[in-house]
Amino acid sequence: MQKWLLRIGAVVALGLVLAFALGKLLPHWRTSSSDIEVDISDQDAIESGKYIARTADCVACHTTLDGKDYAGGLPMLTPLGAIYSTNITPDPDTGIGNYTFDDFKNAVKHGVRKDNSALYPAMPYPSYQIMPDDDIAALYAYFMSAVEPVNQPNRDSDLPPVLSWRWPLAYWQTLFASGRSFEPETDDEPLARGQYLIEGPGHCGSCHTERGVGFQEVALSNSGSEAFLAGATIDGWRAKSLRGEHGGLGTWEADELSEFFRTGRTDTSAAFGAMADVVEHSTQYMTDADIDAMSHYLKSLSPAAGKETAPDSKEDVTTQKLLDGDYDSRGAILYAEYCQVCHRADGKGVARIFPALDGNSAVYSTDADSVLQITLNGGRMPDTSHDRMAFTMPEFINLSDHDVAEVVNYVRNSWTNEASEVDVNDVVKMRDFLNKKPKTATEFPPDLGVSAAAQGEPRE
């Protein structure tokens, strides 16, 4: 073998050893110790921590469909295999029972485990890192004292080697999650509170901000860029833009947003998919003041760069055609057979029961993932204490892929809606994706047991 090859080999090997060693060291520099003494039996702290856990929606990811609260095990799909959320109950063997407050804080805010290895950024520590230590202390008291310990070992990821190694993640953290603190955009206290909840514990950007080449959120706050909360596609859902353009929240009033956070629906819309889980587990429990703060902050965001604030106005000719039985396409015949009884000829649905399709950005958004997924798979609104019933959309999985494309194109381009056409391959891909995707709670019917409803049991 030639000498230069050997030399290169040696340099590469040395480089790898150094990279590994540095990767092992990097997390140490992220962590910090504090002199906060947490009294985990302090009832006020526990109560406060319980509320903070709601605002951070810890339960959504750290609990499986039929599992115990916070015992982990929920798969999160990546193109290369699933990773599983961890047990964050205070069980000393399999959970976080041996975590000190500093260990807990370093995990939640800095993404570093007790053993000093890096956490996958599926855990939204880049968002959580702006949370004040006092809030983390309350959260710690809640988890240590009020969460039932569950002995359930964590699962290893299904990722292939390299990605399943922890030390390279330290570099990811250095590149994409360096230190950050909360910087209010305004002196207005409620607005700043809204900004904090959206940017920090609410970790809205985890779904609603586009991810970059390293899977990092391209902006963690509004001051960073107009890409913050400008919409992204995740888990086969289009998480819409929350900025001020028409396809974002331009047509929403702050009051409507608050109603949506509180009850999971408005007269024209309903939370579905991952957002239904968010309302069900998190926002419905938030105080009116916090909810209004979030709504007003979101309404203060400028339109995303280059996006229209008002749509081209289009005249509705669909309603009259449907009323007249003038079916001008295969999509119209399918709509009349399968959709019209609930969503109505005018596409306006029924207030708080069946969401409108006309003027609904989930229907006409450029990326049709959401409307494809919910058409094939169905889903349900969040179940909250505000409404007596939570309604479902049934699956239309038995339709042909061609017909799903036809009817989706029909609703995307009827009434005042205008959107690009999907083709049959988009349906094929979504069907294939859904075959692999684990089911979530809002893909199942609500608990309508007469005893539950009539006895007024809490619907958590």
Next chain:
Amino acid sequence: MNKPLCERPAVVRFSPCRMPLLALTAALCAIGISGCSDPEPVERNAPEFDLVSADDANEDIDTYVLPQDTAILDEDNADEIFYGKRLLNETKRLLPDNVGAAMNCNSCHIAQGKIPLGDPYINSYNHYPRVMPRSGTEVDLEARINGCFQRSMNGKVLERDSPEMLAMMAYMQWLSQKTPETHKVDISNAGEVDTSLTPDTDRGEQIYQAQCATCHGDNGEGLKDSRGDVVFPPLWGEESFNIGAGMARTYKAAAFIKYNMPMGIQTQGLWGHGNVLSDQDAVDVAEFFTHQPRPDFADKVNDWPSGKKPPDARY
């Protein structure tokens, strides 16, 4: 759509500090692509039921495939069939002179009469004429449809040879999919409910308020859409069905409710419907709403002439 679900390498600007990640991402995406073969589009998975001869339900002869409305286009009288379908769906709006209640045929014949246990029309075309116990006479399909107009829709009969009657007949004939006259599709029009149960009206009212009132109204008044057309029919009051309707009978209503109500509550089934209530629940809630005030049926004196009145008959 520009967002493939199967990740492909993104085109990114060259940036030295991102190089290792870029290379890694590209390599992993290559693995991703090779493991991602595009499946073929699937065809419709149509519900299928056995065809049996009308006198021997055990004799399996052939298969009935539930048709989708797009197949109506293949028929010579497609316009007439579509008209019939629309009349059944939107009876109140299209035939206001004949419908007294705020109801449509398909308020009860759910999903356009295409669902077993949901009062389907699948066998209607072949099932009539037959002798009905209620009238004590032979009734043909036109007369049966007109029975619904007088009772469930609290209105007036259609002319037997009117375009509207012929159109509804044409839809039901199409839905029978040329099933031979001597055969039937092996489905039940209504499900079973235990008729020995004693109804508890108070409990029925509680169930009604929890699980029916959101749609049918706190006072049974139903719900209309933004155009004023019926979405959920009134279950009592002047705009509801009259006491001559089958739905006014406790156990008939209970069987309907158990398998078909509420709608929009399951993630399967065309209406996401039914299978929430136990027999007792269904009987309780049925007793509650059927016995609320509702219009009388003038011709009730002619029903059950032979005297074999069912126990839950209202007169």
